[in-house]
Amino acid sequence: MIAKKLLTTIAFAFVLLFSGCAKDDFEEIDGVCPLVISTIPTSNAVGVPLNQVITATFNEVMNPATITAASFLVSANGAQIGGTVTYAGSTATFTPNAPLLPNTKYTGTITTLAKDPRGNALQENYVWTFTTLRNFTVAVSSNPTIGGVTLGGGTFNEGTTRTVTATPNAGYTFDNWTEGGVIVPGATANYQFVLTGNRTLVANYSLIPPTKFAVIVSSNPLLSGVTLGGGLFNEGSSVTVTASPNAGFTFLNWTENLVVVSTNANYQFVIAGDRTLVANYVPVQYTITLLSSPLIGGTTNGAGSFNAGTTKTVTATPAAGYVFENWTENGLEVSRSASYQFVLNGNRTLVANFIIEP
Known part of the structure; x- marks a missing residue:
């Protein structure tokens, strides 16, 4: 049986060799009929790149003069596209003048004008189709809008590798990408990612919780005044601390680690770290001025400047031949005792009055 099939095949080839291509009735032919044995892209190929060069390979060497724009056609949507046709070896090449259109079905045709060197033509047009890859859209956005900048959106070829980037603005941090409300894993x-369809990606950002710093305020001496403004504050915020002296004291300055930082009772600053501030107060001082009347009538003791609220004693000592009569202030008697004691709450000008001893 095998021997019989082999003899049949040899006989068929012998007939072709000496009788030519039997289907061609219009010109003399001999030898093997030219055939297209492969194409790039292959028939019914999909996802063909837009920069694809189209080729057709024959089963034998062809006559280059017959491989032209008339014998190698490429069309789409019923219209022929422009391109350059070349030939080398046994392969014809069609290089499009412009990139192919996305998601478009193209038809390649090798016509019967293509012949081999002996004049044998294709017995019928060789036709195949292929479809180019699709374009997909990548849409990117930020949530919230002020949270950051997203890049990488646009329209791109199917199957290409795309990168989208999310850059948080100051004070924000990137959380994740979501699509359709679902977190994109990893x-x-x-x-x-490899683009296989339209993508709508949202870059989600969250506000970075501000760093908080402590402001601690105190008074020195402890009961000399009231300080306000301590607490916890966001980094970079403006803080004002106030110092209000109690009666008998006056504000001196604010110090931190014994270093003067302000002489203003209302101290304002932008916080950049923990602060420990001390409001320093000093007692109010009043002056005691003492006079003798008459000047030769005696001497006085106890004049000077002293802290407010302190208890002071002034004394009057009469000269020989004089006796003390009283203490007066602004012409009014304030004491009949030569040793006059009082709490100092203001400036005092006291006159020790003496009279001649009877």
């Missing part, structure tokens, strides 16, 4: 701020 997607970092620089998210790379």
Whole structure:
């Protein structure tokens, strides 16, 4: 049986060799009929790149003069596209003048004008089709809008590798990418993927909780005044501390670690770290001025400047031949005792009055 099939095949080849291509009735032919044995892209191929060069390979060497724009056609949507046709070896090449259109079905045709060197032509047009890859859209946005900047959106070829980036603005941090409200697994701020369909990606950001710093205020001496403004504050915020002296004291300055930082009772600053501030107060001082009347009538003791609220004693000592009569202030008697004691709450000008001893 095998021997019989082999003899039949040899006989058929012998007939072709000496009788030519039997289907061609219009010109003399001999030898093997030219056939297209492969193409790039292959028939019914999909996802063909837009920069694809189209080729057709024959079963034998062809006559280059017959491989032209008339014998190698490429069309789409019923219209022929422009391109350059070349031939080398046994392969014809069609190089489009412009990139192919996305998601478009193209038809390639090798016509019967293509012949081999002996004049044998294709017995019928060789036709095949292929479809180019699709374009998809990548849409990116930020949530919230002020949270950051997203890049990488646009329209791109199917199957290409795309990268979208999320860059948080100051005070924000990147959380994740979501699509349709669902977190994209494993997607970092620089998210790379192969484009197989339209994508709508949202970069989600969250506000970084501000760093808080403590302001501690106190008075020195402890009961000399009231200080306000301590607490916890956000980094970079403006803080004002106030110092209000109690009666008998006056504000001196604010110090931190014994270093003067302000002489203003209302001290304002931008907080950049923890602060421990001390409001320093000093007692109010009043002056005691003492006079003798008459000047030769005697001497006085106890004049000077002293802290407010302190208890002071002034004394009057009469000269020989004089006796003390009283203490007066602004012409009014304030004491008949030569040793006059009082709490100092203001400036005092006291006159020790003496009279001649009877």
